[in-house]
Amino acid sequence: MPRTFYANMQIQPLIDGRSELTHAAEPPQEVIISTRVRLARNLQGHAFPGWAKAAQRRAVLSECEETIAGLAQMQKGAVLEIENLSDLEKQVLVERHLISRELSAHGAGSGVVVSPDQSTSIMINEEDHLRIQVLRSGYHFNDIWNAIDAIDSSLESSLNYAFSENLGYLTACPTNVGTGLRASVMMHLPGLVLANQMEKVVRAVNQLGMVVRGLFGEGSDASGSLFQISNQQTLGESEQDIIRRLGIVIETIKEQEINARLRLIENEPEKLADKIGRAYGILQHGHVLSSSEAMNFLSLIRLAVDCGLLPVEQRAQVDRLFLECQPGHIQFAAKENIDSDGRDTARARMLRKETGDMPSLNFDKLAFS
Amino acid sequence: MAKPPDCSHCQKPATIHLTQIINNQIKKLDFCENCPHQKGVTDPTGFSLAQLLAQNDLSASTGADGSLTCSACGFSPSDFKRLGRLGCPECYESLGDFISPMLEKMHRGTHHTGKCPDELLARIQITRRIEAIEKALREAIEEEAYEEAARLRDELKALQNTQVSGNVNYG
Ligand SMILES: [Zn+2]
Ligand SMILES: [Zn+2]
Numbered sequence: 201m202p203r204t205f206y207a208n209m210q211i212q213p214l215i216d217g218r219s220e221l222t223h224a225a226e227p228p229q230e231v232i233i234s235t236r237v238r239l240a241r242n243l244q245g246h247a248f249p250g251w252a253k254a255a256q257r258r259a260v261l262s263e264c265e266e267t268i269a270g271l272a273q274m275q276k277g278a279v280l281e282i283e284n285l286s287d288l289e290k291q292v293l294v295e296r297h298l299i300s301r302e303l304s305a306h307g308a309g310s311g312v313v314v315s316p317d318q319s320t321s322i323m324i325n326e327e328d329h330l331r332i333q334v335l336r337s338g339y340h341f342n343d344i345w346n347a348i349d350a351i352d353s354s355l356e357s358s359l360n361y362a363f364s365e366n367l368g369y370l371t372a373c374p375t376n377v378g379t380g381l382r383a384s385v386m387m388h389l390p391g392l393v394l395a396n397q398m399e400k401v402v403r404a405v406n407q408l409g410m411v412v413r414g415l416f417g418e419g420s421d422a423s424g425s426l427f428q429i430s431n432q433q434t435l436g437e438s439e440q441d442i443i444r445r446l447g448i449v450i451e452t453i454k455e456q457e458i459n460a461r462l463r464l465i466e467n468e469p470e471k472l473a474d475k476i477g478r479a480y481g482i483l484q485h486g487h488v489l490s491s492s493e494a495m496n497f498l499s500l501i502r503l504a505v506d507c508g509l510l511p512v513e514q515r516a517q518v519d520r521l522f523l524e525c526q527p528g529h530i531q532f533a534a535k536e537n538i539d540s541d542g543r544d545t546a547r548a549r550m551l552r553k554e555t556g557d558m559p560s561l562n563f564d565k566l567a568f569s
Numbered sequence: 570m571a572k573p574p575d576c577s578h579c580q581k582p583a584t585i586h587l588t589q590i591i592n593n594q595i596k597k598l599d600f601c602e603n604c605p606h607q608k609g610v611t612d613p614t615g616f617s618l619a620q621l622l623a624q625n626d627l628s629a630s631t632g633a634d635g636s637l638t639c640s641a642c643g644f645s646p647s648d649f650k651r652l653g654r655l656g657c658p659e660c661y662e663s664l665g666d667f668i669s670p671m672l673e674k675m676h677r678g679t680h681h682t683g684k685c686p687d688e689l690l691a692r693i694q695i696t697r698r699i700e701a702i703e704k705a706l707r708e709a710i711e712e713e714a715y716e717e718a719a720r721l722r723d724e725l726k727a728l729q730n731t732q733v734s735g736n737v738n739y740g
Contacts, residue, residue: 242658244658245658246657246658247642247656247657248654248655248656248657248658250652250654251642251644251648251652251654251655251656251657327654349684352684352686353686356686361686362658363685363686364658364661364662364681365681365685365693366680366681367661367672367680367681368681368683368684368685369681370658370661372654372655373653373654373655374655374668374671374672374675375675377661377672377676377681378676378681378683379681379683379684381683409677433675433676433677434676435672435675435676435677435678435679435680435681436676436677436678436679436680436681436682437677437678437682437683438682438683438684439683439684441682442683
């Protein structure tokens with residue numbers, strides 16, 4: 201279907217709305233950016249999306265779409281079918297963590313329903329028939345579990361889930377069978393990155409049956425020192441146990457991160473001050489910025505807030521800019537087709553404007569010896 | 570949820586479960602955690618755990634391909650090696666011998682211990698009740714107890730009406 205560029209963008213309301221990731225209700229904390237839980241669910245008597253014929257996929261899509269749109273939590277939400285979205289719209293949704301890269305690569309018969317505050321999204325015909333996700337800024341496993349459990353239970357009253365007493369929820373990939381649950385926390389770990397300790401952390405986390413990924417999952421780079429930590433195993437442990445065990449890992453990593461920062465402040469305060477000062481200067485005055493550069497500078501600004509060099513109110517802005525400096529978001533905001541160089545210029549312009557009135561850095565807080 | 574089986578050796582609840590088809594016979598073995606009988610000692614069915622695991626690996630990598638297919642969707646282990654994903658929910662049952670050893674390696678346990686929705690549990694219970702009545706009905710007919718059979722048939726009909734009908738939609 202030919203689509204006039206930027207005409208009738210279906211995702212415009214999502215961009216304009218106040219979302220959980222860009223306008224969180226609570227002020228963001230240090231180290232932990234956001235928490236997310238997803239549940240994989242499938243319908244009894246239907247082939248999994250990757251094995252189903254096109255007609256079967258469409259049948260599942262329309263059945264699920266209707267049921268999901270009827271949920272109280274999804275009232276006034278966006279119901280989007282992947283084949284009706286432009287590449288740019290899909291990219292923006294991926295950058296907002298509302299759909300996966302895998303879903304965006306699917307064609308006919310796949311879709312997503314997003315709640316108005318974008319904290320809940322339900323993908324249809326991704327790897328599984330349903331991928332229910334609840335995401336919140338900050339550290340909120342209990343609230344998220346209660347929310348997603350309620351959504352899952354209401355869906356279950358109308359949809360016939362594939363479930364076995366012995367193996368639990370049956371999923372397309374055996375790695376998700378059982379609870380179908382992946383709990384993950386997005387962490388900001390510049391201290392461990394600067395101290396070259398991330399490799400050690402990744403190895404230790406792996407040994408506990410947990411995984412570390414970059415901002416956009418498998419294979420994505422770690423620009424901005426942002427990492428997702430999540431469980432890998434789903435069978436043989438209850439949802440509460442998985443979340444509790446992950447919580448312990450998160451607490452430990454957070455402690456390590458804070459220790460790494462304290463060591464940096466104690467041993468190399470000038471080096472740290474210089475990095476933060478340069479990031480601040482380039483964000484306010486740069487004219488060409490790639491997205492990974494921008495992410496790394498924003499990351500240093502968030503670190504500066506945590507160290508007391510900037511007021512805590514700046515954190516929310518940094519978290520919003522992490523999202524808005526992504527290529528899809530820059531392209532979307534430009535309202536005309538621009539190339540990669542054009543995006544780097546547009547990104548720098550946006551960041552100059554956003555950071556222009558940022559308070560000055562209070563280097564006294566680094567307590568130079 | 571069903572009560573977990575006890576260890577084949579002790580009276581403790583079993584946490585390690587093995588299902589294996591050997592010489593066309595299904596063997597189910599359950600061991601408690603850290604069972605003293607798990608290693609070395611031969612189990613009551615005549616196979617040591619080490620032997621079982623060795624055979625398990627063998628059947629998963631060789632024999633099964635080609636011959637084993639899911640009766641519901643036609644999926645086979647070679648499709649899994651190509652796609653890395655299964656064909657349909659029934660595959661877990663149909664290709665159990667192929668999938669179980671993988672699950673043991675991937676996960677912390679082999680039994681689901683998490684959320685078990687009431688709706689589904691109720692449905693499982695109805696299915697079980699239906700199976701029990703069907704059996705009783707066959708017996709009643711054999712014994713020519715027609716009054717009893719009529720009563721069972723009514724009960725069966727009522728239960729079948731409460732069952733949510735699943736759309737079977739395979740290609
Ligand atoms: Zn035992
Ligand atoms: Zn199948």
